Amino acid sequence: MTMAKVLVSDPIDQAGIEILSQVAQVDVETKLPLEELVKIIPEYDALMLRSGTKVTKEVIEAGKSLKIIGRAGVGVDNIDVAAATRQGIVVVNSPEGNTIAAAEHALAMILSLSRQIPAANQSVKAGKWERKKFIGNEVYKKTLGVVGLGKIGAHVATVARAMGMKLIAYDPFVSNERAERLHCRLVDLDLLFQESDYITLHIPKTTETANLINAESLATMKPTVRIVNCARGGIIDESAIAEALKENKIGGAALDVYANEPLGESPLTELGPNTVLTPHLGASTEEAQVNVAVDVAEQIRDVLLGLPARSAVNIPGLNPDVMEKMRPYLSLAETLGNMVGQLAGGRIEQLTVRLQGELASQDSQPIVIGALKGLLSQALRERVNYVNASIEAEERGIRVIETKDASDSDYSGGSLYLEAEGSKGKHSVMGALLGDSEIRITNLDDFPINVPPAGYMLFTLHRDMPGIIGNIGSLLGSYNVNIASMQVGRKIVRGDAVMVLSLDDPLPEGILDEITKVSGITDAYTVKLS
């Protein structure tokens, strides 16, 4: 077996490299120009990066073997996640590994601005002793406006409170209870801008948050306000804040992140001591770098070993614990999805997924994704996976109906019913687990059966009458097709029935037509599960 290959395209801690090396050949190539990255990426199974690499659609489309992209940090805005999802590539990050580092950097920025530490440092090093020039302010009893009360915002709030600051916050997605626990008063954004002595941003950059701080909002703030951005560049309009700082319309700003990085030429670099700039250092502590490298490298290792990732940003809701617990049911869902997809024909319009009995108490989302993965596997083969199954189904216009019926199942552990409507009509299959993980198909088109899935299967709809089984057996024998097992399911004696045959060999071309000509057979279908 050839060893997997991982490309590490930004500097990451050695602890991460060591983990990756357990399962893969690791190449560290930093500062690659885009065209070079596009050229070499086809060789790699995984890509690990920080904020320095831009993983564009072009990179992703060239990464034909990529299974996972790991961002050693929080923000995945330098990765085209939509393109990765479409291509079935898992994107993982380290949501908490650098929380404390980023929060402490924001707090350091608040204090640096208040006491003009960077400017005072420069002055002393220049041989001066300007004690009067560097009179600062205390943060004690000042109002801190926290925009974004997530992980980093919450830690900033906790420490700021310990320093005696009054806290207000704006985050439309957090509850009053969370804000109260953090001793923050939730306010609207306009009020936060007007009341704050310090404003600190801890939100992602989205279309809603782009240029959240601009000339207009700056005009509503106190003339002494100090603004800190250790979140993302582009949340502040850089020319507007540069203008406000130059004209002393606000007290100061400390920025770690920029619309374009590296910052290069910018009006921000021309500003005086009221402006503190750092080169995206929020996550740059030894501790955080070990945390994020280990966190993400472990996930890459796991995915390369066929295990789930714990912080995938593009597999909604499928956390590893759920995946592990549900694994046998996911396999059941995939098998049934694959079968019903073949029975109902190539162009599927609707899939109904019903979780029955005890299974109804489980989250249906992973099961639905598993069923869709199975359903699409004939068309998309290995291109469909747990990441892109839903998006691929949506693009094909497949309607998905999820239902639950806790009362209905003869099987302990419950059963799963799938019904698909497609170009070959409407068909249904039901299945359950025998013991912990053995799959049984328990129903086909509403006829009770009990068979394990097999590589090649033949299903017939027929009239239950003497001789029919023998005729089918002889016909298959004449084509040298060996029958591994056979079962008949019927609702009433001499009524309609199904026959399920597991075959050792694939059915030769044209034999289905012959089967349907056998007296009593009304229809016949084959399914290939290998």
Ligand SMILES: NC(=O)c1ccc[n+]([C@@H]2O[C@H](COP(=O)([O-])OP(=O)(O)OC[C@H]3O[C@@H](n4cnc5c(N)ncnc54)[C@H](O)[C@@H]3O)[C@@H](O)[C@H]2O)c1
């Ligand atoms: N400078 C750095 O090196 C560095 C390091 C780590 C994280 N970050 C950045 O810091 C930011 C926050 O990270 P986190 O780990 O706290 O994320 P988080 O997801 O825990 O918190 C983000 C918060 O923002 C809120 N939010 C989203 N949209 C909002 C909006 N329009 N208005 C107000 N609030 C909104 C969310 O409800 C959430 O509570 C991210 O942008 C991340 O990329 C930067």
Ligand SMILES: O=C(O)CC[C@@H](O)C(=O)O
């Ligand atoms: O990689 C870095 O140093 C920055 C990471 C930071 O911006 C993040 O979003 O986690």
